[in-house]
Amino acid sequence: MSALLEVRNVSRAFRTTLAVNDVSFAVQPGELLGLIGPNGAGKSTLFNLIAGVLPPSSGEILFDGKPVTGWKSHDIARVGIARTFQIPKPYRQLSVVENVMLSAFLREKSIAGAHKLAEATLADIGLADYAGLPANLLTVGLLKRLEVARALAMQPKLVLFDEIMAGLTPTEVGAMTRLVAELPARGITVIWVEHVLYAIMKTATRMIVINRGRQIAEGTPAMMARDPAVVKAYLGEEMILA
Amino acid sequence: MSMVIPAPISSTCIPVLPKRGQISWFEIVLLVMSFGLVVSGVAPSLQDVILLSFLFAGLGLAWNIAGGYAGLISFGHSAFFGVGAYTSTILLLRYDISPWIGIWAGAVIAGLFGAALALICARLRGPFFILSTLAFAEVVRIGALNWVSLTGGPEGLSIPPMASLVGMVFASKTTYAALMLGYLVFVYAITKGLEASRFGYYLFAIRDNEDAAGAAGVNPLLGRTAVMALSAALTGVGGSLFAQYFLYLDPTYVISPELSFQFALLPAVGGLATAIGPVLGSFLITPLSELLRSHLGNAAAGLHLVIYSFGLMVVMLYFPAGLAGALNKLTHWRPFR
Numbered sequence: 001m002s003a004l005l006e007v008r009n010v011s012r013a014f015r016t017t018l019a020v021n022d023v024s025f026a027v028q029p030g031e032l033l034g035l036i037g038p039n040g041a042g043k044s045t046l047f048n049l050i051a052g053v054l055p056p057s058s059g060e061i062l063f064d065g066k067p068v069t070g071w072k073s074h075d076i077a078r079v080g081i082a083r084t085f086q087i088p089k090p091y092r093q094l095s096v097v098e099n100v101m102l103s104a105f106l107r108e109k110s111i112a113g114a115h116k117l118a119e120a121t122l123a124d125i126g127l128a129d130y131a132g133l134p135a136n137l138l139t140v141g142l143l144k145r146l147e148v149a150r151a152l153a154m155q156p157k158l159v160l161f162d163e164i165m166a167g168l169t170p171t172e173v174g175a176m177t178r179l180v181a182e183l184p185a186r187g188i189t190v191i192w193v194e195h196v197l198y199a200i201m202k203t204a205t206r207m208i209v210i211n212r213g214r215q216i217a218e219g220t221p222a223m224m225a226r227d228p229a230v231v232k233a234y235l236g237e238e239m240i241l242a
Numbered sequence: 243m244s245m246v247i248p249a250p251i252s253s254t255c256i257p258v259l260p261k262r263g264q265i266s267w268f269e270i271v272l273l274v275m276s277f278g279l280v281v282s283g284v285a286p287s288l289q290d291v292i293l294l295s296f297l298f299a300g301l302g303l304a305w306n307i308a309g310g311y312a313g314l315i316s317f318g319h320s321a322f323f324g325v326g327a328y329t330s331t332i333l334l335l336r337y338d339i340s341p342w343i344g345i346w347a348g349a350v351i352a353g354l355f356g357a358a359l360a361l362i363c364a365r366l367r368g369p370f371f372i373l374s375t376l377a378f379a380e381v382v383r384i385g386a387l388n389w390v391s392l393t394g395g396p397e398g399l400s401i402p403p404m405a406s407l408v409g410m411v412f413a414s415k416t417t418y419a420a421l422m423l424g425y426l427v428f429v430y431a432i433t434k435g436l437e438a439s440r441f442g443y444y445l446f447a448i449r450d451n452e453d454a455a456g457a458a459g460v461n462p463l464l465g466r467t468a469v470m471a472l473s474a475a476l477t478g479v480g481g482s483l484f485a486q487y488f489l490y491l492d493p494t495y496v497i498s499p500e501l502s503f504q505f506a507l508l509p510a511v512g513g514l515a516t517a518i519g520p521v522l523g524s525f526l527i528t529p530l531s532e533l534l535r536s537h538l539g540n541a542a543a544g545l546h547l548v549i550y551s552f553g554l555m556v557v558m559l560y561f562p563a564g565l566a567g568a569l570n571k572l573t574h575w576r577p578f579r
Contacts, residue, residue: 051457077459085457091450093515102447103458105440111263114440150458 002065004029004158004189005050005081010059011213012045019045021213022059027158032181032190034204034221036197038233042213043193044086047160050191051083052076063158077106082156086163086193088143090135097122097131099146103153121153125179140167148176158189165196173199201225209233259516259570263438268569269518273427280419287536289415293487295528296422301480302508302520303429307436308356308473309506310515313449314466318359318375319477319505321382322352324497326478327485328386331399334409341410345482349475355382356474360467379502386493398492401485410486418487425483426521429476433517445469477505511557513564522565527554 003026012020020042027033037043048054050061052073061069063079082103091099100118101111108114122128125145130138138146144164151159161180165173177199183190184205194200200207201221209217209224211233217224224230260266279292301323308314329351330344339347363374386393393399405413412418436442447455448465455462485491509515512523530553534546561568 053453053456072461073453073456074459074461077457083457085454089451089454091447091454093450094446098443098446102443102455102460105443106459109440111438111440111443150454154458 003027003062004031004064005191006060006062007046007050008060008062010046010049010056010061012042012049012054013057018213020049020056023210023213023215024059025208025215025218027189027191029157029189030184030187032184032192032203032205034200034207035191035193035210036195036200036207036224037210037216040212041210041233043210044162045213046210047083047162047191047193050076051081051160077154080154080157081160082151082154082158083160084144084147084151084162084164086166088140088147090138090143090146092136093134095132095134096127096138096146099135100149100153103150106154118149118153121149124152125149126175141169141172144168145172145176148179152183152188156188158191159183161190161192161194163193163195165194165199168196177203259513259518259566263434265434272518272521276423276426280416280423283416286415289419291529291532293415293419293422294532295524296419296426297480297483297487298504298508298528299521299524300422300426300429301477301505302512302524303426303433303517304473304476304480305505306509306514306516306520307433307476308469310509310519311436311442311449312445312466312469314360314470314473315372315506316359316375316470316473317372317499317502317506318377318379319474320497320499320501321359321379322355322474322477323481323484323501323505324382324386324491324493325352325355325474326481327491327496328393328399328481329478330482331401331485331491332392334401335399340408341482341486342408345479348478348482352478352481353471353475356477357467357471359474360470361463364463364466376499376502379497379499383493383497386497393493396492396494398490398495401489403489411489422483422487425480428479430517430521432472432476437517441465441468507554509564511554511561511564513566516564516566519564519566522569526565 005027007023007025010020010023011018023046035043045054049056052071052075055070060067063081068076068079091102097115097118100121101114104114104117108117119128119131122131125148127142127145127149130142135146144167148161148164165176168176173196180190180192181203192200192204204221207219207221207224208215209230216229216233217227260269276296284292305316305319309316326348329348330341333339333344333347334341359375359378363371366374387396401411403411405411444455444460444465447458447460448462452462481496484496508523508527509520511527512521513519531550534550538546
């Protein structure tokens with residue numbers, strides 16, 4: 001079985017702090033991998049290393065069997081890895097549909113084609129009513145969904161979701177969870193960082209827990225809820241996990 | 243999850259800012275009026291003002307491609323203007339190459355200077371970028387002042403005032419006005435094409451959020467370099483035309499912070515990142531500054547600058563989206579639907 005993404009002994013230091021410390025894991029095609037850990041555990045840094053925002057200090061990253069270590073983010077995007085930003089980063093002066101079109105250009109070179117793909121993606125995610133609004137008028141919840149729409153419009157092989165549930169109402173969390181759960185069947189492998197644990201525990205096929213830059217546990221969501229190291233890292237949160 | 247979106251009130255008004263990729267009636271009327279001004283045979287002193295308005299509208303548009311659409315605010319564009327002017331003039335005086343060809347050589351070299359500036363400033367943003375563009379133009383100006391064998395140094399270069407089509411020197415100001423209007427329409431057409439193109443969208447993305455643009459597969463450095471080269475090349479064309487009209491250039495005349503500010507000011511007043519903005523800006527400001535200077539320049543030295551600056555402050559304070567934005571509001575057209 002060949003992994004879609006392989007992270008080998010990856011570390012990243014900021015001055016003297018090791019934000020990510022010798023992390024290794026592999027993601028198989030069709031997986032929905034949950035990545036959790038307390039605040040400051042290094043989840044976002046790990047995402048930034050995979051997405052090419054930062055180069056790792058050491059270690060190797062392979063995508064589809066090819067080394068992509070240290071590639072720039074636009075090259076990473078072109079091999080088929082999409083990502084969302086924890087703090088939404090919309091193009092504020094563009095409309096919602098234009099925001100999504102910029103991602104769609106990766107697959108559809110013509111303006112008309114990209115517009116069509118963007119509108120289909122917006123309909124998919126329940127943002128069709130907002131297509132013509134400038135992105136700077138959206139609320140945080142809508143911006144989170146715009147992030148997801150932009151990632152999916154790239155028709156990626158692998159998508160990295162960084163806390164897409166924060167700021168959503170419980171109803172919206174339910175709808176978004178269903179959408180994410182469908183992705184593997186559509187040929188999109190998912191790595192998902194999330195603080196809204198009940199959503200991710202229900203959906204993920206496998207989980208990795210990191211704390212202080214190190215991987216401390218790996219297994220099914222049910223196993224994670226019983227793992228003493230995980231419970232300790234999430235001190236006082238075992239109720240939510242269970 | 244539905245929301246009431248206001249419908250555009252479009253039946254009676256003339257939209258100033260058309261939808262991306264379309265041309266509005268306002269633009270067509272403005273073009274026809276400009277053409278009318280060229281052929282109407284107004285007094286030569288007015289023709290001066292008219293043709294300069296055309297030229298500076300084109301230069302404002304060229305600046306706006308980088309400064310407005312891509313957010314690369316440059317206060318160094320007079321360097322590209324000077325490079326264009328010097329290239330076509332040196333080719334004409336030294337090698338007897340017609341400016342009709344020299345202009346394009348000037349555009350290429352100015353474009354290379356633009357690409358160089360973008361690469362030098364690859365990691366700089368905001369005020370650091372702006373200050374570097376200012377310094378870049380100073381380096382080019384001082385280089386031109388000191389490379390006497392090529393540029394004639396502070397004495398400058400003069401083009402013989404003999405009317406000839408091949409030499410692009412004309413006896414009639416009407417011909418020059420037509421030439422400048424041609425330049426304006428040329429840069430305007432490129433701007434409109436850019437607005438409706440994929441590359442144009444890439445520029446908006448780079449301007450609004452570089453991280454997000456990168457995550458969507460857009461190479462920000464490549465985009466910045468390409469757009470700066472394009473903007474610089476078009477500015478260089480304007481520089482060559484300026485030289486062919488005034489028939490004289492020296493480094494401080496064609497490369498100066500004042501000139502660079504002027505290029506940036508026209509789109510800022512008229513409306514940044516719109517095609518019509520720099521044109522409106524130039525049609526207001528160029529005549530204003532020329533007329534104030536000719537009427538008040540002798541009577542009270544410096545008074546024209548005071549009035550001019552005051553007018554600018556009023557526009558900036560009360561029309562932050564520029565003249566295009568203000569006119570657009572007047573016509574009640576909704577910018578989205």
